[in-house]
Amino acid sequence: MRALSKHITAGLVAGVLGAFAVSAAVAGDVGPKVPVDRSKGECVLPGDEMRRVHMDILKHRRDATMYQGIRGGKQALEACLTCHMVKDEKTGKPVTVKSEKHFCRVCHDFAAVTVDCWQCHKSVPEEASRQAMIGPDGKMKASMIAQLKAFVHGEHGGRK
């Protein structure tokens, strides 16, 4: 009986500590910073909102592509990877999800959430489509951003 209560106490303490860690992460003081190249233009939503809803956008988009063939300009997932790509310091090539520096892993490692996306999906954009998304000034093309915004706010993107 005493052993059991000891376990419960330990669990409670861990839970409280955990909750504290999460709230601190949301406040942005100790949490990870998602690498992003802002020179390529703005994201579809503000960062704090993306942190909460990116999985919903991805999942909705996934079904829209599977069943309706909506590809949102270029590949929308590929558009994420284009701005959030991290280049390896030595080789200068984009890092794959095997690296801790990959933008997905920066947060997901911290939050200890494992995602299965990259077992099948490529975790770096294809070179050709990356070039197609970026204009001569090095920024993401305005048409691309417009399409992404239309997707998130519009008829098919459907975040109500």
Next chain:
Amino acid sequence: MSEQGANRNAEKGREDIHKAASHDGMDEARREFLRNIAAAGVISLGGGLTLLTMGGGEALAKKPEEPLDPKKRWGMLIDTTKCSDGCQKCVDACKQENGWEAEPNSPHDVQWIRKVNVKDPATGFMMSLPVMCQHCANPPCVDVCPTGASMQRADGIVRVNMHICIGCRYCMMACPYKARSFVHEDIPEEEKRFHAPMGKGCVTSCDFCAHRIDVGKIPACAEACPEGAMLFGDLNDPNSELSKRLREIPTYRIREDLGTDNGIRYTRLP
């Protein structure tokens, strides 16, 4: 399959399909009407029509951000008279486009399209043809799938939604064309294609290059064929190049007796 048996079955299948069609009088009358309209158009075009050649297909109108058009049904006509033994261009193009690699006749490698050589033992006549997912209107793979992962898009493309595939391989058993394969091993990052994700534990198959069709291109195999033997187009549009061609020449589907109503047709079959 034995060629002769398949032949007999195909004959029987054609009769059955004919009978089934005559039951549906209303629908048939409508089709006939459409056919007549299209024929009138062809006559007014006159000799210009003969300039149309097999190869590729018409330009497709879909923009990437638009949803697909459910009025369409994608299909393909493969001219086996132009298909030569030993040519692997369509297979190579598919491998390149969709990022799979297979040893010939390997029981475990991923395979979206293969070249099949057939021989009539009575006469020694040989022919070669590509076989891939036949994009059936009544796909057995979709019937048997326990999770709904094996699916048919509104425009007729049959594919696997790998997000909900549990890898049970029932669809592989159900497919009469051996079109599906199971991914047994992890695919290395550098061999993955962004637009054709596949991963260990899922079933995968030809999806008619849905990622290309969705942005207004034709499938990679049709584009790569040096003989123009693969004509891709909309079966529902009586004015598409494909439909016109199908009206002009006799065409066949593999195992028509099964009533799967394949989207892929061949100019001749053993």
